[in-house]
Every structure is written in C-alpha cells, then in structure tokens.
Amino acid sequence: MASSPRTAPPSGALNRRLADSGLRSTPQRELIYDVLLRKRDHPTADEVFVRVKTEMPTISLATVYNGLETLVQCDLVRAVNFERGPTRYCPNLRPHAHFHDERSGATHDIDLPPALIEHVKAILPPEYRAEAVEISFRGSTSR
Amino acid sequence: MASSPRTAPPSGALNRRLADSGLRSTPQRELIYDVLLRKRDHPTADEVFVRVKTEMPTISLATVYNGLETLVQCDLVRAVNFERGPTRYCPNLRPHAHFHDERSGATHDIDLPPALIEHVKAILPPEYRAEAVEISFRGSTSR
C-alpha cells in the first residue's frame, strides 16, 4: 500500500499509550478507538465491527477483537461484562459503576465518588488486596 | 431461638420453594442443591456435574444446567459471573460481594453491611430504580 503523508495529527492519547506499551499505532486501532469515543453507548465487539466496517470495509472481526483488547491493555478503554452477555466497551476512564436498564437494554455510567470506593474497599479483611472493584446495577429507569 | 448464623435456608427449603413456584421436587434437583450446600466453593456447572455424577451417574449435563437455573429462579442460589469466565453457583443468600483471587483462582464471599448497600444505592440518580447491585473485587490474598 502506498504511504501517503498524514493530513491530520494522530490521536494524542492513543499514540502515547500505545508507544508506552511498545505497540504501534495503526489505522485500525485508531478507527476502533475513534468509534468508541464517537458513540459512547457501550457497544459490543460486533457492534464496533459494524460501525468500523462502514469506514474501513476490509477490517476483520478478529482485528476488532484484537484492537479492543489492545485498548483495554493500554487503559484507554474498559471492558464491561454483565451476566452472560457479550462484553461491552467503554472509553470512560473516570471511576464509575454501570447501570443496566432491563427495559431498554441500555447501559449507563454512574460516577463513583472516591469516598464510596474507599468505603467499599474497607469491607475487605486486611489480607485481601484488591486491584479492582466492579459495581453494577440492574434495574430500570422511570424516564 | 437465637439462630446460628445461617447462609442458606434449612433443608426442606428446596421443597417449599419449588412448590411455591409450581415446580416439582426431583432427585436431580435435590442432589444438585445438596452438592452446592456441601462444598461452597463456587463451582461451575461442569464442576457441579462432576460431583453430582459420582452419586447419580445417569444425570446429564443439561439437567445440571436446568437444575441450577431452577434453583436460581427459586432464589435458593446465586449465579456469580466474573469477567468472561463460566458462571459459578453460590448458595449463600446473605447480601455479599465476591472477591476473586487471581493467584489461586478461588472466589470468596465478602459480607456486605446493609449500610454499605444503602450507600452504594444512594449514588444513583432518583429516576434509576435498582433491583440488584453486584460488587466484585479482583486481586489476591496475602495468605
């Protein structure tokens, strides 16, 4: 493929994080990340694949899975699991919980106050060292 | 009549709960439930299948899945999911979180103080009605 000069600077955060991990920036990874940033509705890998394919028809599903995993490793994206459903992806890096609305199927972010995170971690006996805490709600919204 | 701390209903609860749901008590369902009560190590459906099979060699994996689902519906057992791993089953009915020890692969129950559950629910905007809250930790224990 002939290389063309860049017309726009690459996404700063993505390139920096990739480089920090010894990984390369690629059009596929940039597009996957961009798609996540553009519509923050917690899409599944399949949904990301569909969105990305409209702009890059040759991309493969395996690359979408690989790319999403890469973004998760770089701490640019969070993988969100709910019960047995497919993994969903979320570019919100603030500490937050997830609310799964059973009526609409939508997932909403709920900001977590730092004090609450501390409260939650405080219930662990001292020999338990938590690297991560996940909080998720299931229910419905009245609007 | 102060009771010893109890994490599951007394034996016999199975029959009552099944009857309440218009379901029948069967040797398979009783054995599946008994196996869960006997060793509370959050087994997967496959692990339950292996344990149950030593006492009832003709039971099928499908029946184990069906039976576990039935117990979950009757609120005698909780299904526990951690990331993409297979569902695990837990007869502890007290409100509790789960701690997943990455070193050993074990899952531990962490009792949740009622006040903490309230604190956690309190972060939801008023139009969100939560039917369930899940809290899970990932990390390791120093012993």
Add this chain to the structure above:
DNA sequence: TTGGGGGTTAGAATCATTCTAATTATCACT
C-alpha cells in the same frame, strides 16, 4: 389406565470469543 404436563436426556446448535497460519505493513538500519 389413560392422558397431560412437567422433567430428563443425549446430542445438535448457538454464540462470543480465541486461535492458527498465512499475508501484509511498519520499523530500524543500511
């Protein structure tokens, strides 16, 4: 004693995800 409705079973099917092996792109160094 018969009929209907759960319940069980073995195996097929499904679904999300991961793996494999081959191809392609990019980087570091001339």
Add this chain to the structure above:
DNA sequence: AGTGATAATTAGAATGATTCTAACCCCCAA
C-alpha cells in the same frame, strides 16, 4: 530506497460455555 526483523491484520477454523430440540419418562388426576 532496500532489507530483514518484528508486529499487525486477516479469514476461517476451533473452542468453550451454554441453550435448544426432540424423544422419552414419570407422576398425578380424572
């Protein structure tokens, strides 16, 4: 610009957990 070495992408096969299907079984009521 050329050349390997290394990383990334790709299509499709394979995997693993779970669910479905269709036949059979068992119990209770009429």
